[in-house]
Amino acid sequence: MTPYRPHDPFDIEALARSLQGLDLRRDAAERARAGSDYHWYSPVLAGALRGREPHLVVRPRSVAEVERVAAACARHRVPLTVRGGGTGNYGQCVPLYGGVSLDITGLDAVLALEPGRARVQAGILIHTLNQAAAATGQQLAMWPSTERIATLGGFIAGGHSGIGSLRHGILADAGNVTRLVVVTLEDPPRRVVLEGADIQRAHHAYGSNGILVEVEVALVPRVEWRHSIALFPRYDTLLQFGLAAGAASVRGELDLFQMSAVERRITPYYAGLRGRLEDEDAMFAQVHPASLAAYEALVRAHGGRAVVAGTEAELLAQGLPSCTECAYNHTTLEALKSDRGVTYLQVAYPAPFSPELVAAQMARFGDEVFMHHEFSRVHADSGGELVAFALPLVQYFDEPQLRALIASFEADGCAIYDPHTWVLEDGGMKQVDEAQLAFKRQADPLGLMNPGKLRAWDERVLGIPGGGL
Template sequence: QTWDKEAFKAELGGIRCHDDEKYLEARSGDYFWYSPILNEQLKDLRGELVVIPQNREEVILVAAAVARHKVPLTLRGGGTGNYGQCVPLEGGVIMDLTRLADVIEITEGHVRVEAGARISRLDDAARETGQELLMYPSTRQMATIGGFVAGGSGGIGSLRHGMLRDPGNVSYVKVVTVEPEPQIITLEGDDIQKVQHAYGTNGIVIELGLALTPSTDWIHTAALFDGYDAALRFACWAQEEGLDCYLLTAVERRFAAYYTKFRDHFPEDRDAIFAMVAPGEMTRFQAEAERRGGRISFAMTKPEIREAGLQPAYECGWNHTTLQALKVDKGWTYLQVAYPRPFDPDLVTRQMDRYGDAMFWHHEMARMEGEIQIFALPLLRFRSKEETYRVIAELEETDGCTIFDPHVVTIEDGGMKEIDDTQIAFKKQADPYGLMNPGKTRGWTDDMVRNDSTSHQGETA
């Protein structure tokens, strides 16, 4: 489909926009290159115009123009998603929301914020009031809060507070619809699920409310063990004992060569637990690590960590682990694995034996639906698409793990979310022309095909 870009720009009435090749290239991608499969599929795709609204009135003007011109629209925050969520599969307009960044109001236990605010700035603002976010991705520095809610799932803090989708973590979401006369819809309670992890396919999130918790001056620390099994069991102990931590991540010794800043703090002959531990719990943390034959390699506040030239512990877990490895060796890709509950560390030992040098392991302690949930984001030596899917099938069928496939662009195939009729119904309301991030929801495409064939049947009857 073609559209009249010049007429579209003229209707924007001075709203900032760019269409030079460099700008389009920079704003058409995310971290999909973690997957050689997605890289092949997405690397050359480009949007045709980047629009950068400065406030919600401008967002509404752009939404109306998009609907009038029936042009595809891809929303973008920090652009740190891993599955090409920000890639405009069908060209069109890219809306960069990073200027919509006001922290509107912080009260006890709650913050109201605009969607484009960077998570680091938001968390720092909360900290000034003695509070902090319940969770953030390891991309805290670059990612926006709207992008996290629309594209992410959980991360640092999930050990203590569960995943984004767990009740109460997000209190409300305000969404602008894409129609000639855009509406603002407020979703609360369970309705928030309609847009959470929906990849910007059903409404432009402009504002949201999040729960806050009293802040803690977390100690960034690592405990080293002689054996991954010992490290993992220590992390499980800490979680089961309810030790007050914001992060517990087990990283096996083969990653040490990639953690270049840590040198002796993470030597190649030891397996590590990177953690953020409440100051009052450090004695218990250290005593139990030592009782199990481990030792504390460092324990510092965040300013001390920076001063020592190390990275904060939250950049040592979740998908930052993959990034550390990819910076050194581009032959890796990764998988996202959820373990069956209750977690059995012996299964990990069997997996490490089975895959040898083809997979390097790290495990994330989290909580989901009120229960302990262990995830892994292991490195996988990339051989071919077929081999990747053979390993996925084996992990699912032999081990009973659930894989959230990071090598696909659609929400449903990536897991974490089923697109059900309620969500499709909401998309019809928020994006009646199907312009938002087209190609990212199979549920919508299938629904359109179904309706199309029904209406054709009607015509012939």
């Protein structure tokens, strides 16, 4: 059979007949829900992807049912898009050409919890796994700020890093994800086990090269992190502090799980903080109890004030937000709740990271850009290097303005991980991942998985321009 091409016709009734006995939904509300994720953060994506939804939503209850769906989609040449929590920001879950939305959240079993590792079904909520791990005195090494609503499989297929990355690096660093079991889109499907470096073949591929059904990830001893809010009179001073504290954490002198720098024009968007933080810039952090005194002393040494410190439960009891939900893309979410005029960018800085460059950008962009930086570690498996990257809020006018802003950041030597595209390579990667493409040829030879998201497949295999609709 030749590979599926965008807009090829398919017989959804024949597919539905062959899936009798499974949990199938096709009412308008279910289809609309399955056609949405958090791509509406981007006005560009909201416009381009409007109205794209699946014909059929299928909720498998077992791996055998997943295999039945995979075989039927291959047999009937129907596109299939996997859906976890649906919290992706780039339209990853939006089926561009309809077909099946495979809701994987019914596969949520904990298969094994052992010292240092968890083996689970891919549709488990990250929060549920963290709770199960806590009962064994352990926790995950990292999670997205959507920990309460995102699935582990979705984080691996669509995410990058998050809370905990300051201590344990990014998801792709060796040892964080240790084993994947993937169901291929063939008739009959195969179960492929990926371990070691082979994990990268299916990691962060937007569910375009196999259905993750089982995942093994690292666990670390549980810490009752102290959520700390520290205030600084100037944003560049706050960033200087972040560099000093981050370097101390890489040297092992401070044990830090998260550090998120948020400037004063953003914090009023956070429910619970409005009116409570004075006119200063804030560092939201999660700090090991044994490091808290030294961390707060370093805050003071940089001219800041530590104003809040407590466990997550203590902060919530005071009506304050958890520091987890003041970080990463929660900043954009909190802003969008009251201000639909904003959107965001993702900015990597040239090394060494320069707070002076950020100050110059703030002066140049004025009210168009509000700054927010995350401190993280990459290559944590080999010692680790501290990085700081920005998720600034942008007051949005139109797409040309956004493109001009991106060009201005790039002229400073910054790299933009464009959150205003649904094409995998055009976002953060900027290049073809040959290993992922080779794996797609094996795991999805008909090109049915999440079609339209992989530029390399469209251009090299189908011979059509990537990024079309």
